[in-house]
Amino acid sequence: MKSKCVACLPVAFLFLLTAGFFRPAAAQSPTIDGLLDADFYGAPLAVQDTPTAFGNATNGHRRFAVQGSELDAAYARVSDGYLFLFIAGNLETAGNGVQWSVGNMNKLDIFVDAIPGGQNSLRGDNVFVDDGALGNMGHWDTNNIGLRFDTGFEADFYLTFYNRTDVVPYYDPPQVEAWRGFLYYATLPTGGGGTARTLGTAQDPTHTSFVTTFIFTNGVKMGFNNANTGGVWGTGDANEADTSLAASVTNGLELALPIELFADDAGALNDTIRIVAFVNDIYHRSMSNQVLGPMGQTSGGYGNLGDPRLFNFAEFYSPGDQFFAAANPYPSARALLAPEAGENDAATFRWLGSVGHTYVLQVATNLAGPQVWTDAGGSTLATGPVVSVIATNAMSVNFYRTRRLD
Numbered sequence: 001m002k003s004k005c006v007a008c009l010p011v012a013f014l015f016l017l018t019a020g021f022f023r024p025a026a027a028q029s030p031t032i033d034g035l036l037d038a039d040f041y042g043a044p045l046a047v048q049d050t051p052t053a054f055g056n057a058t059n060g061h062r063r064f065a066v067q068g069s070e071l072d073a074a075y076a077r078v079s080d081g082y083l084f085l086f087i088a089g090n091l092e093t094a095g096n097g098v099q100w101s102v103g104n105m106n107k108l109d110i111f112v113d114a115i116p117g118g119q120n121s122l123r124g125d126n127v128f129v130d131d132g133a134l135g136n137m138g139h140w141d142t143n144n145i146g147l148r149f150d151t152g153f154e155a156d157f158y159l160t161f162y163n164r165t166d167v168v169p170y171y172d173p174p175q176v177e178a179w180r181g182f183l184y185y186a187t188l189p190t191g192g193g194g195t196a197r198t199l200g201t202a203q204d205p206t207h208t209s210f211v212t213t214f215i216f217t218n219g220v221k222m223g224f225n226n227a228n229t230g231g232v233w234g235t236g237d238a239n240e241a242d243t244s245l246a247a248s249v250t251n252g253l254e255l256a257l258p259i260e261l262f263a264d265d266a267g268a269l270n271d272t273i274r275i276v277a278f279v280n281d282i283y284h285r286s287m288s289n290q291v292l293g294p295m296g297q298t299s300g301g302y303g304n305l306g307d308p309r310l311f312n313f314a315e316f317y318s319p320g321d322q323f324f325a326a327a328n329p330y331p332s333a334r335a336l337l338a339p340e341a342g343e344n345d346a347a348t349f350r351w352l353g354s355v356g357h358t359y360v361l362q363v364a365t366n367l368a369g370p371q372v373w374t375d376a377g378g379s380t381l382a383t384g385p386v387v388s389v390i391a392t393n394a395m396s397v398n399f400y401r402t403r404r405l406d
Helices: 133-137
Strands: 070-081 080-089 109-113 157-171 175-187 196-203 220-222 253-256 270-279 324-326 347-352 357-363 384-392 399-404
Touching: 070 157, 070 270, 070 324, 109 196, 109 399, 133 157, 175 220, 196 357, 270 384, 357 384
Parallel strands: none
Antiparallel strands: 070 080, 080 253, 109 157, 109 270, 157 175, 175 196, 220 253, 270 324, 347 384, 357 399
16 A cells, blocks of 8 residues: 655654653634634734725624625634634625525635745636636736735635525425535645635525534534624714724634645645635625725725725735734644653654545654664544544654555
8 A cells, every 4th residue: 555654753853752742632622613712712813994895784693694794803823733713704695585685795705825935916827716716816918917915925825705595495484595605725826727626515404503513524614603793884884983893793704724725735834824814796806895904994085995906905005914924833734743641651642634544653763774663553544634643652762753544
């Protein structure tokens, strides 16, 4: 069977497995439900300072936001092999006119700068995703350069999310609208092209039954609570200049994304992950003024941003940074993490892996001369981004590595 080493411990990490080397048990990850866990995420990394010009939803339903979208605050943390991302606010739901108004299919676009290289202005030859989203934001002739980010921000990866309803049979009434959510992903190589995939399609079973956490086959988790009625006001409202409530919004879109989604081909990652998020229209051709980091628009100058192919976040009309940043503790998406001590000289070894693949932990007693690696246990299927195996007699002087078997 073909195998390859994906997380070998360097010789410099000669580790004597004494009590002082072991790490404590991993911190508890949040429940991915679209409700902010402030103890886990801490302070927001970006807070909205501009009223929404895409409508102000006030109906307060868990899934269905009527006639309005806003981004109030952004939170992010890299932990336990995931990039945890929480975007507080609400995103307009496109209904079918049965129980919910037809509305607009607004889309949340997210760009991530996580590795060297990437695109400071979106190319016109990027991979096809969500009906041509990237092409609709990239340059299409010599008169423009496509959506341009702040100086130094080079997008490497792209996510987009939207929500709508499907009409499904019921008994009384005979038809109802059930909620659906769609999450897509693409890579953005410096030279264009890339790959794209659907990360997940979320479905509630009926109009009155709501899933708390959507778990997709690739290890991605999603929670969505669209009930926000606070936060920023809509443009034209008497209180439009008051954005003081933005930081208090605790509903929104929450994602747990395996960190390997944002690594390069060798598994490497930057020590800081930078993110920009904004609301766009159904075709990704008309940007709202709801951006995180925020636009800093002032009274009398509120307005949507228009065609992304002609917009430049680095210009004077877009003061400050239109991105936020999260520290990344993992130099590699294939890192072997510090072990956790157990009883009777046992230890739990943990490493970052690829969901759906099979691994084995191997041990050697020395790295001088011919290396003899033996399996420290049986094979393990990665069901999440952190793989763990318990090894016995681990307190002796040993070296450990992992191998992927498929």
